[in-house]
Amino acid sequence: NAGVTQTPKFQVLKTGQSMTLQCAQDMNHNSMYWYRQDPGMGLRLIYYSASEGTTDKGEVPNGYNVSRLNKREFSLRLESAAPSQTSVYFCASSRLFADIGYNEQFFGPGTRLTVL
Amino acid sequence: TQLLEQSPQFLSIQEGENLTVYCNSSSVFSSLQWYRQEPGEGPVLLVTVVTGGEVKKLKRLTFQFGDARKDSSLHITAAQPGDTGLYLCAGGRGATNKLIFGTGTLLAVQP
Numbered sequence: 001n002a003g004v005t006q007t008p009k010f011q012v013l014k015t016g017q018s019m020t021l022q023c024a025q026d027m028n029h030n031s032m033y034w035y036r037q038d039p040g041m042g043l044r045l046i047y048y049s050a051s052e053g054t055t056d057k058g059e060v061p062n063g064y065n066v067s068r069l070n071k072r073e074f075s076l077r078l079e080s081a082a083p084s085q086t087s088v089y090f091c092a093s094s095r096l097f098a099d100i101g102y103n104e105q106f107f108g109p110g111t112r113l114t115v116l
Numbered sequence: 117t118q119l120l121e122q123s124p125q126f127l128s129i130q131e132g133e134n135l136t137v138y139c140n141s142s143s144v145f146s147s148l149q150w151y152r153q154e155p156g157e158g159p160v161l162l163v164t165v166v167t168g169g170e171v172k173k174l175k176r177l178t179f180q181f182g183d184a185r186k187d188s189s190l191h192i193t194a195a196q197p198g199d200t201g202l203y204l205c206a207g208g209r210g211a212t213n214k215l216i217f218g219t220g221t222l223l224a225v226q227p
Contacts, residue, residue: 004158031213043159043204043217050213058214090158094213102147102166103208103215107158 004108006091012114013081021076021111023091030096032074036087081115120218128224137221139188139205147208148188154201195225
């Protein structure tokens with residue numbers, strides 16, 4: 001099993017360009033998440049999908065959109081990239097909270113994005 | 117608002133030393149997880165604690181959940197260079213699939 005995979009691993013964009021970060025998991029998890037990690041800020045939740053067909057905003061959703069394509073895939077789109085979106089982006093997945101009573105998340109290797 | 121504060125932020129020690137990392141909050145959490153993140157990688161789950169006062173051991177690592185479920189600690193005995201990394205605590209609240217992450221403790225173990 002590959003776990004959680006993310007593409008691309010690195011990306012450089014110019015201000016105003018758009019791009020989509022891809023994420024897939026093969027653990028049959030119901031819930032998926034997108035985080036950004038900045039120095040001194042820890043992991044901040046951008047969007048999440050508790051189950052297939054649903055998406056909800058997290059702590060820092062402005063400037064991003066998401067699509068839960070199917071149970072396996074959850075993509076993050078930057079429509080018009082800004083330098084403030086320079087960060088490391090992590091995708092994660094977990095079993096449904098209701099099934100086990102707590103939330104253990106499994107992370108992908110990250111996408112390092114620079115916006116010039 | 118950062119609900120989970122970790123201390124210390126940075127820790128540099130020699131191989132063989134013991135250390136403790138703290139994760140504190142004024143809020144109650146239904147569960148608490150610890151993750152370790154190595155440079156260039158995503159966080160990897162180490163342990164989940166769900167009961168106040170619970171203690172779990174993972175080889176040289178000992179995790180404790182506070183009695184009131186507002187704080188947690190991670191103790192490493194005889195640290196090794198392979199323990200180097202960013203340690204993150206994360207709290208779960210109620211019937212939600214969201215976690216709140218702490219700011220992290222960056223540990224460097226020198227050989």
